[in-house]
Amino acid sequence: MMRIISSSSTITVVLFGLLCVVCHSFTPPPTKLSSFPSWTSHQTNNRPLAVSQLHATSQNEGNNKTKKKPQHDRTIDRRKSPALWRNDFEYSIAPVGLQQQQSPSIQLQQQKIITEPPELMSPAGGWPQLKAAVANGADAVYLGLTSYSARARASNFDPDPTLIYKSDYEPNNEGAASLAQAVKFAHEHHVRVYVAFNTLVFDEELHEVQELIEQIWECGVDAVIVQDVGVSKIVKEVVDALSAKMEEEEGSGRMGKGLDGARMEIHASTQQTVTCADGVEFAAQRTNATRVVLGRELSLTEIAQITSNTDIEIEAFVHGALCVSYSGQCFSSEAWGGRSANRGQCAQACRLPYGLIANGELKHLSFDGIEGIMGGSNKQLQNNDVDEVQYLLSPQDLCGLEHVEGLVRAGVSCLKIEGRLKDSSYVAATTRAYRQAIDEAWGKVLEEQSTTSSSTKRILSSPDEHVSRSDLTHVFARGQDENHDGLTAGFFEGPKHQRLVRGRSPRHRGVHLGRVVSSNSGVLTIQFDDRLMDEAEFPLKRGDGIVVDRGMPQDEELGGPIYDVRWNARDGTADIRFGREVEHRWMDNDRRSRQKMAPNGAHVWKTADSDVSKRMKRLAVLDPPKSPAKVVVSGGIGQPLTVKVIDTRSGKVGEATSDDLLEEAQKAGLSAKTIRKAIGTLGNSRWNLGDDDIDSSSLEENVWCPMSLIKETRRQALDNLVEAVEGSPKADDEWKMHTNLSYNDEVVVDQLLSEISTNIMQGNDSPSASVKVSVLARSYEQVDSLCSMIESSSGGTHTVDEIVVDFLEIDGIRAAVSRIREVNDVRVVVASPRIIKPGEEGIWRTLLRTEPDGIMIRSTGLLHRLTQLGGAGQQVTIQSSEGDETIQVAIPELIGDFSLNAANAITAFELLQSGLDRITAAYDLNANSITELATLLGRKASQLEVVVHQHMPIFHTEHCVFARFLSKGDSYQDCGHVCTRNIVHLRDQNGKDNLVLADMGCRNTVFQAESQSGVYSLNEWVKAGVGHVRIELVDEKGEDAVKVVKAYLQFLEKDKQAVDVWSVLEGVSDSNGRMAGVGIGSLRNSVERRSGEITSNIH
Incomplete structure (x- = not known):
C-alpha cells in the first residue's frame, strides 16, 4: 500500500476537516455491543433481564471467548457519522461539504433551468380509472398487464393488439380491458400510456416476456416501467428490431408507435431501489432507461441533489400508500406466504399487528409509542385499551401537495400518484388535486424566471371544480388519531419517525370526529374535536358513514351510515343513531359486548361524507375534455x-x-x-x-x-x-404491419442467451474442483468463534473459504478483519449497506480502508461508482484513517448480493458484465429455479453464489422501529441512539419473534424468526455447477454459529445427511433464548398463485 503525504499544511488541514465530516461523529454515542450473547449471558433459564438491569449492565468483552481484545479503529468505531446520515448534511453542514466528498464525475451542478412543468402520472388499474385520470388532468397513466405487474390484484389490461378492432372499450370475459383500446383512447386526448412491467422474471418465462413486449409495442405504448435488468435488455432488443422493421416498411421516419410516433422507452421502476445519482447512471447505462423512478424514502433535498447530477429524467411518487420496506427489498410475502412482492403478489404483511419485544420483554405501547405515555388532546377521554398501538410497520399515506412546488423547482420530470388498486373516485380526486397544484407551482416558476413555456396547459372537464386536501382524507386516508389524519409528507422533510408510523390502524379511516362519551340504548354520544367546532358547517349529517375505532381494527367494528344525529350545543357533543341493520347488529349483543364495541374514549371517524362522495363520483365519470384547436x-x-x-x-x-x-x-x-x-x-x-x-x-x-x-x-x-x-395507418394496413413485423418469438431471447454461451466459450473461467463456502457473520463473537473453529480443524475438502463481515454498522469492522487475517487461507469480505443516499458516498472509502479481499455490493449505485473508478484491481487514492495523509488501495473483488435481484440468466450475466466477480441468486427463486439458473449460466455458474442458510431479511426500512417506539426522537440526532442499548424483536401473529437490527444508515432490517435452509437442494445445486454457497448468521451465539457451519461442512463432506443437518438447525436459539425452528421457506418448489387467486390481508 503506497502512502502519499500532503506537502501543504493548508491542504492537510482541509483534508483533516473533510475526514472529520466523512468519518466522525461530532459527539460519539455509546458504543453498541459487538455481540448479542453479551446480553443473553446474564439470563437465567431463558428469562430476560429487567430493563433497569440491562441499562445498568456494561459491555463485557470478556464474556466472548476471544484470543484478543478487539483493537477498534478510531475512524470507524463511532456509529453515527455525518457521512452516513442525512439531517446534519441537509440542515447543519453546508452543501460545500457534500461537494468536497464527491468525486469530480458527479460534482453538484448549477441549478437547472426548468423549461417544462413535470408530467402528472396517474394510476389506471382498470378502464373506469383510466377515464377518470384523463378527464381530470393526467398527462400520463400507468397500468399493468394481466401478468408481470406489481399489482396483480388490479383489473389490468389485455395486451392482445388485435382487440383494437373491437367496436367498444369493454373488458373481456376475464375482466381485463384492451390495452390497445386504452392506448388509442389516451392518445386521442394527448395522454401517454406506460405499462408497468415491474416484476422479476424467471428463466422459463423469458420467451413469453419477449412476446408480450412485442404486443405492447404493437399497441402503441409509450414506455415500459421495468424492474428486471434482463427484461430491460429484452425490451431494448425488441424495440430496436421492430423500429428498424417499421422504418423499412414505411420509410416515414417515425421511431415507433407511441404518441406522436415516438419510440417506446424504458423507465427504471422504483423496484430497482435507486436512491442516488450513481444508481440513476447505472440504470441509464446498463438498462437503457431514459427515466428513473426514485425510492420514496428520499427527502426533497436529496432528490434535488440527484436531479442536479444527472441529465436522466427523474420521477418521484407524490401521493399514495407507502410501503414500509424499500421497494424491491421486501421479502415478507415471500417468506411467510410463498407469494413474492417482487412478483406482484404482496400480502401487505406490513399492515398486520406486531408486538414489540425489547430485551426479551413484551412492551405495551400507547399513542406516543412509549410505555405509560399518552398523547393528544382530550386526555380525559383517553383509554389504555383503545389507544394501544399494534401496527408497528404500517405507515400513513404520502400526501405531497405542500411539496409540489419544491419538486418542480428541484427539476423532477414526473410526479406519480400511487393507487392501481384504488377506484375511479380516488383517481379522479388525486389527479385533479395534483393537476391544480402543479399548474399553480408552474405559474410561480414562470413568473420568477420571466419566461414562457412551450407546453400547453392541460384543460380540465369542469375546470371550476377544486379538490382540497380535506377531500383527499375523505377519499382515502389511514387516520390514526386527532393529530394524525393519515396523510403525511412521507420522507420529503427527512426522517420523521414519530409521525410516519403511528401504529393504530392500517386501513382507511377518513376524518377524525372525536371520541365516544357514552353508548346507551342504541344511542352513541361523541365529543367532537375542538377544531371541528370552528368550522362553518356542522361536521356530521344523516347519510354520512362513521366507524368506532376501539384500537383493534382486526376485530369487528361498530359503524355504518348515520340515520339520525342531534347536536348538543351545551356541551359540544352529538347523539347518533345508526340505521336499523347496524343498530340490530350492535344491540343484539349482550351488554358487555355492546360496551366493547363502543368503549368510552374510543376514536370516532367519519369514513364517508355523502356530499364529498357525490362530488368525487361526479368527477370520476366526467367526459374527457376536448383539446384546443x-x-x-x-x-x-x-x-x-x-x-x-x-x-x-x-x-x-x-x-x-x-x-x-x-x-x-x-x-x-x-x-x-x-x-x-x-x-x-x-x-x-x-x-x-x-x-x-x-x-x-x-x-x-x-x-x-x-x-x-x-x-x-x-x-x-x-x-x-x-x-x-x-x-x-388505417386499420387494415395496421393489421398487415403487425403480421409483417412478427418474427420467431425466440430470436431475441435466444440471442441473449447465446451471448452467455459465447462468452463462456471465450472466457477462461472453469468450474471449481469443489464448491466454495462463505459464512456471513454479524458480530465479533461469531467471527472469532469461526476463526477458532477453522484454526482447530483437521482440514478436509470442504472448509470455510471466506468470512463476510456484515455488522450492519461501522463499529468493529477493522477488528474483525484483523482477526480473520490471522487465519491462513481464509478470505475476508466486507458487506456494504443496501441503501446509499446522496452524501453517503463516503462509505466506499471507509470499506476500502479495511483492505478486504472483496466488497459485497448490495446496490447498483455502489457498483456503478466502483466500476467507474476502474473496478476490481484498480488502484485508487483515498484519505487514510488518520486524515493527515492519502493512501493508495486497490479495489477488491466485487460480489453482488441478493438485493440486486438476479432472477434469470440474462440478468445475472448482465450484472457480471457490469463489473461483478460473483452474483448471488435472487431470494425470489425456489430451489428448482436456482438449478435452472445455474444450468443456463453453464460454466458461468462458477460465479453464481447461492445462500443455503439464512434468516430471511423480510423488511428493509427507512422507518426506525427503535427511534419510534423506544424514544421520542425523529431521527438519529434526537433518538438517543436507543438501538445501541436494546435488542428488539417484532412478535408476529404466530408468536414468532423476528429480530430487528439498525444498520450504519439507521435503516432497519427485520429478519425472519425461522431460519431457512436449502440443505435438501444443496447437492442438486452443486451438480448444476454453482460455484459458491453462503451460510448467513444473524444473532446466533458463537457456539451455535459453529454448530450451524460445521453441520453444512459435514454434509458437503458426506459425513452428515440432510436430516441430521436439519436436526442441528432446529436446536439453535435466538438472542432471547427462543428456538424459532427451521423451514424451506422461499425455496419450496410450489406452483405460484394466479393473480385472480390473490387477496390482500388489508382492504
Missing part, C-alpha cells in the same frame, strides 16, 4: 376553399380543400360570423374552438360558397387531423 380558412374567387384545423397542443395540422370553387358574391360575401356558424365548435370531435380560434383573414373579400361546402371541407380537415395526430 384553431381553424384557418383561406381562398379566393375561382379557387378552392381551404380549411386547416390545427391541434394547438401538438401542432399537427389537418388540411382539406373543396372540390368546388369559391364564387364572387352576388350580394353579401362570407363574413366572419357566417364562417363561424358553418365551422361551429367542431361538433362531436375531440377538439374544441374558443371564441377567437377561427382565422379567416386569408379569405378574399366578397367571396361566396354554400354553407354545406364549408361544413364538408371542415369535416374532411378533421378526418385528416385525426390521422395526423394518431400517426398510424
Whole structure:
C-alpha cells in the first residue's frame, strides 16, 4: 500500500476537516455491543433481564471467548457519522461539504433551468380509472398487464393488439380491458400510456416476456416501467428490431408507435431501489432507461441533489400508500406466504399487528409509542385499551401537495400518484388535486424566471371544480388519531419517525370526529374535536358513514351510515343513531359486548361524507375534455376553399380543400360570423374552438360558397387531423404491419442467451474442483468463534473459504478483519449497506480502508461508482484513517448480493458484465429455479453464489422501529441512539419473534424468526455447477454459529445427511433464548398463485 503525504499544511488541514465530516461523529454515542450473547449471558433459564438491569449492565468483552481484545479503529468505531446520515448534511453542514466528498464525475451542478412543468402520472388499474385520470388532468397513466405487474390484484389490461378492432372499450370475459383500446383512447386526448412491467422474471418465462413486449409495442405504448435488468435488455432488443422493421416498411421516419410516433422507452421502476445519482447512471447505462423512478424514502433535498447530477429524467411518487420496506427489498410475502412482492403478489404483511419485544420483554405501547405515555388532546377521554398501538410497520399515506412546488423547482420530470388498486373516485380526486397544484407551482416558476413555456396547459372537464386536501382524507386516508389524519409528507422533510408510523390502524379511516362519551340504548354520544367546532358547517349529517375505532381494527367494528344525529350545543357533543341493520347488529349483543364495541374514549371517524362522495363520483365519470384547436380558412374567387384545423397542443395540422370553387358574391360575401356558424365548435370531435380560434383573414373579400361546402371541407380537415395526430395507418394496413413485423418469438431471447454461451466459450473461467463456502457473520463473537473453529480443524475438502463481515454498522469492522487475517487461507469480505443516499458516498472509502479481499455490493449505485473508478484491481487514492495523509488501495473483488435481484440468466450475466466477480441468486427463486439458473449460466455458474442458510431479511426500512417506539426522537440526532442499548424483536401473529437490527444508515432490517435452509437442494445445486454457497448468521451465539457451519461442512463432506443437518438447525436459539425452528421457506418448489387467486390481508 503506497502512502502519499500532503506537502501543504493548508491542504492537510482541509483534508483533516473533510475526514472529520466523512468519518466522525461530532459527539460519539455509546458504543453498541459487538455481540448479542453479551446480553443473553446474564439470563437465567431463558428469562430476560429487567430493563433497569440491562441499562445498568456494561459491555463485557470478556464474556466472548476471544484470543484478543478487539483493537477498534478510531475512524470507524463511532456509529453515527455525518457521512452516513442525512439531517446534519441537509440542515447543519453546508452543501460545500457534500461537494468536497464527491468525486469530480458527479460534482453538484448549477441549478437547472426548468423549461417544462413535470408530467402528472396517474394510476389506471382498470378502464373506469383510466377515464377518470384523463378527464381530470393526467398527462400520463400507468397500468399493468394481466401478468408481470406489481399489482396483480388490479383489473389490468389485455395486451392482445388485435382487440383494437373491437367496436367498444369493454373488458373481456376475464375482466381485463384492451390495452390497445386504452392506448388509442389516451392518445386521442394527448395522454401517454406506460405499462408497468415491474416484476422479476424467471428463466422459463423469458420467451413469453419477449412476446408480450412485442404486443405492447404493437399497441402503441409509450414506455415500459421495468424492474428486471434482463427484461430491460429484452425490451431494448425488441424495440430496436421492430423500429428498424417499421422504418423499412414505411420509410416515414417515425421511431415507433407511441404518441406522436415516438419510440417506446424504458423507465427504471422504483423496484430497482435507486436512491442516488450513481444508481440513476447505472440504470441509464446498463438498462437503457431514459427515466428513473426514485425510492420514496428520499427527502426533497436529496432528490434535488440527484436531479442536479444527472441529465436522466427523474420521477418521484407524490401521493399514495407507502410501503414500509424499500421497494424491491421486501421479502415478507415471500417468506411467510410463498407469494413474492417482487412478483406482484404482496400480502401487505406490513399492515398486520406486531408486538414489540425489547430485551426479551413484551412492551405495551400507547399513542406516543412509549410505555405509560399518552398523547393528544382530550386526555380525559383517553383509554389504555383503545389507544394501544399494534401496527408497528404500517405507515400513513404520502400526501405531497405542500411539496409540489419544491419538486418542480428541484427539476423532477414526473410526479406519480400511487393507487392501481384504488377506484375511479380516488383517481379522479388525486389527479385533479395534483393537476391544480402543479399548474399553480408552474405559474410561480414562470413568473420568477420571466419566461414562457412551450407546453400547453392541460384543460380540465369542469375546470371550476377544486379538490382540497380535506377531500383527499375523505377519499382515502389511514387516520390514526386527532393529530394524525393519515396523510403525511412521507420522507420529503427527512426522517420523521414519530409521525410516519403511528401504529393504530392500517386501513382507511377518513376524518377524525372525536371520541365516544357514552353508548346507551342504541344511542352513541361523541365529543367532537375542538377544531371541528370552528368550522362553518356542522361536521356530521344523516347519510354520512362513521366507524368506532376501539384500537383493534382486526376485530369487528361498530359503524355504518348515520340515520339520525342531534347536536348538543351545551356541551359540544352529538347523539347518533345508526340505521336499523347496524343498530340490530350492535344491540343484539349482550351488554358487555355492546360496551366493547363502543368503549368510552374510543376514536370516532367519519369514513364517508355523502356530499364529498357525490362530488368525487361526479368527477370520476366526467367526459374527457376536448383539446384546443384553431381553424384557418383561406381562398379566393375561382379557387378552392381551404380549411386547416390545427391541434394547438401538438401542432399537427389537418388540411382539406373543396372540390368546388369559391364564387364572387352576388350580394353579401362570407363574413366572419357566417364562417363561424358553418365551422361551429367542431361538433362531436375531440377538439374544441374558443371564441377567437377561427382565422379567416386569408379569405378574399366578397367571396361566396354554400354553407354545406364549408361544413364538408371542415369535416374532411378533421378526418385528416385525426390521422395526423394518431400517426398510424388505417386499420387494415395496421393489421398487415403487425403480421409483417412478427418474427420467431425466440430470436431475441435466444440471442441473449447465446451471448452467455459465447462468452463462456471465450472466457477462461472453469468450474471449481469443489464448491466454495462463505459464512456471513454479524458480530465479533461469531467471527472469532469461526476463526477458532477453522484454526482447530483437521482440514478436509470442504472448509470455510471466506468470512463476510456484515455488522450492519461501522463499529468493529477493522477488528474483525484483523482477526480473520490471522487465519491462513481464509478470505475476508466486507458487506456494504443496501441503501446509499446522496452524501453517503463516503462509505466506499471507509470499506476500502479495511483492505478486504472483496466488497459485497448490495446496490447498483455502489457498483456503478466502483466500476467507474476502474473496478476490481484498480488502484485508487483515498484519505487514510488518520486524515493527515492519502493512501493508495486497490479495489477488491466485487460480489453482488441478493438485493440486486438476479432472477434469470440474462440478468445475472448482465450484472457480471457490469463489473461483478460473483452474483448471488435472487431470494425470489425456489430451489428448482436456482438449478435452472445455474444450468443456463453453464460454466458461468462458477460465479453464481447461492445462500443455503439464512434468516430471511423480510423488511428493509427507512422507518426506525427503535427511534419510534423506544424514544421520542425523529431521527438519529434526537433518538438517543436507543438501538445501541436494546435488542428488539417484532412478535408476529404466530408468536414468532423476528429480530430487528439498525444498520450504519439507521435503516432497519427485520429478519425472519425461522431460519431457512436449502440443505435438501444443496447437492442438486452443486451438480448444476454453482460455484459458491453462503451460510448467513444473524444473532446466533458463537457456539451455535459453529454448530450451524460445521453441520453444512459435514454434509458437503458426506459425513452428515440432510436430516441430521436439519436436526442441528432446529436446536439453535435466538438472542432471547427462543428456538424459532427451521423451514424451506422461499425455496419450496410450489406452483405460484394466479393473480385472480390473490387477496390482500388489508382492504
